[in-house]
Amino acid sequence: MLVKEVMSEDIHYIQVPGNRLNALELMREKNVSGLPVVKSGTKKLVGIVTRSDLVENPDEEQIALIMTRNLLTVTPDDNIKDAAELMIENSIRRVPVVQDDELVGIITAFDLIENALWKLDIKEPVKDYMLINMPTTWERTPLNVAFEIMRYSHLKFLLALNKDGKLSGILTETDFINESEVVSERTVHNTSVGTEGDKWSWDSTNVLYVIKNRLKFSDKEVKDVAATELVLATTRTTVTECANKMRHHNIEQIPVIDVEGELAGIVRATDLIKAIKD
Secondary structure, eight states, X not given: OBGGGTSBOSOOOEEESOBHHHHHHHHHHHTOSEEEEEETTSOBEEEEEEHHHXXXXXXXXXXXXXXXXXXXXXXXXXXHHHHHHHHHHXXXXXXXXXETTEEEEEEEHHHHHHHTGGGSOOXXXXXXXXXXXXXXXXXXXXXXXXXXXXXXXXXXXXXXXXXTSOEEEEEXXXXXXXXXXXXXXXXXXXXXXXXXXXXXXXXXXXXXXEEEEEEEEOXXXXXXXXXXXXXXXXXXXXXXXXXHHHHHHTOSEEEEEOTTSOEEEEEEHHXXXXXXXX
C-alpha cells in the first residue's frame, strides 16, 4: 500500500513568518498536535511545529525559532512501511508528504491505523507491542504537578489512579494544553558586587529585571480533566482488534489490562504500527 492511499490531503499548516499564538489557536481549532510550516505564499515545506515545541519554548514567539528544521519526509509513491519505519525509528507521530519540495499531504500514525492496519488480519496480541512502564498519578493531583510527572516521563499521556490504586482515567498532552495559558512573570535581581573596602559599591544598586514566560494551569485536579469513559484492551486482544478500537473511538492510546482486570500496560498508535513494519 502506498502513502498516497493513506495520507491526508486536507492539510492544516502554518506559514512563516508566524507566531506561537496563531499556531496554538489553529491546533486547538483543528484538534491536531502538530503543524507543517511552509514559506509564506508558497507550499514549500520549511519545518514542523508541535504542541511540545510550544510548551518547551514559552519565551519564544516566532515560529521560525521554535519549529524543527531537520525534516523527515516521504513522497506519495513511497510504501507505507517506509512511513511507519520513519515514525518508529525517530519516535514521531507524523511525517509530511512532499513532492518536488512542496507539501502535498501528511501521514500520521493514526492514519496508518485508520486506513490500513485495521484491515489486516494480524492475530498477534497487543501485549507484544504495549508499553509496561507508564507514568501514573493520583486522580487528586493538581494539574501543574501532574504535567511535570508527564513531562519527566517524556511521554504524551498520563494515567490517573483512584485511592485504591485502580485505573480511573487518562490525560493526554492536549488535555493539559487546553487547561493552561502562557503568562509572563517579572523577577528582580540585584547585581551589585563589592568588597569590604569598596564602600561606594554598596551604596550603588544595579537592578536587573527579567521577564520570563511560563505555562500556568487552572486550579483543577486530574480527575476534573481526565477522560474516565475508558476504552480498554486485554493482553490477548489482537493487533487488528485493537486497531479497530482506536479507529472506532478516534483515539491514539488504549490501556491494556490482564486476565484479572489489573492494569498491565498501554498501547499507542505509534506502538501498534510496528506490526506494519513487521
